[in-house]
Amino acid sequence: MREAMLALLSKEPSHGYELHRRLCVALGEAVTPLNVGQVYVTLSRLEKSGFVMGTEVEQTRRSDKKVYAVTAAGRELVAHWLADVSWRKSAPADFHLKLVAAAATAAADPVGLIDTQRRELLRHLAEIQHALAGTSEEGEATLLLEGAALRIQADIRWLEVCELHWTQRRRT
Amino acid sequence: MREAMLALLSKEPSHGYELHRRLCVALGEAVTPLNVGQVYVTLSRLEKSGFVMGTEVEQTRRSDKKVYAVTAAGRELVAHWLADVSWRKSAPADFHLKLVAAAATAAADPVGLIDTQRRELLRHLAEIQHALAGTSEEGEATLLLEGAALRIQADIRWLEVCELHWTQRRRT
DNA sequence: ACAGCCATGTAACTTGTTACATGATTTT
């Protein structure tokens, strides 16, 4: 998030409100609704850390705005971020834990859990594909949606593997 | 995390040190190295919130330990967690932002970025498959590894889609 | 004697997140 904002600012300085809109577009608005307040919070924190510098700009027809631009330190941080190849790790771990917890406590049926989850993912997948059909303009957010679709498909396949393991040898 | 710990505790009460070990196993130790300190931090926070209750247990040969057990409120929270079907959203968004940032600032070559990232993911995939070959015992963490592998494969496919989009119509 | 595991914790920092407060201007 910090880095995301810095990256956008290093492309072009903005004030908070505008940056919020840019972030919504870049991150796929609907996917992760972004609170405006957080933009301001993060901007002030970034300024305190010396990665951006704000300048107040008077406006005639509107209330004044404060435009933020990245500093040298900020540009360096962005460079590091771009060079970083780390990749967010598995959400499967979350669900896997649920599975073992459910199996252990007998508070819930593991296979039922898998089934519910798969139905939910299928629903989600349908949503995404519907959205994909809508944005046939080959526009900006298309790639994001395709990525989400591919991932969800992989996750669904994983759930099927889970179910197999769980039904074949009952109890661990 | 909070929920994960609660889930394990609702299966069986533990003291911090032991819970740490159980978490390592359940979450796939190597994937996310877990700091012991955090277990204690989280436990005390959970106790403050009333989801667990700790009881000190004297030991003859060892230093005393403090065993935590879930409360009614804790059990309810776990139940809600088990019923929750939300799924962690796309990491792709992170990388997508890098792409647009790189494309905009000309600070880095987007296609180069994709290439570097794909090589990294392939390396990671190889690691996982190596680990999979090792744990042929059909053991506990196998599912987790299979899930990770499926995901990374999906991500690699996505990178290929990205590259296509980016090379076919240069500049956005 | 020293390393390493068992066992517990705290202080401090970072980041995310939201609810709330404020006020101007533009559109309906």
Added chain:
DNA sequence: AAAATCATGTAACAAGTTACATGGCTGT
């Protein structure tokens, strides 16, 4: 006159993260 958009921020809480401190017991 009401609703939406432009524009900014604060206070407070929730969670993750780590570095550090402490002490006993076990094995070499």
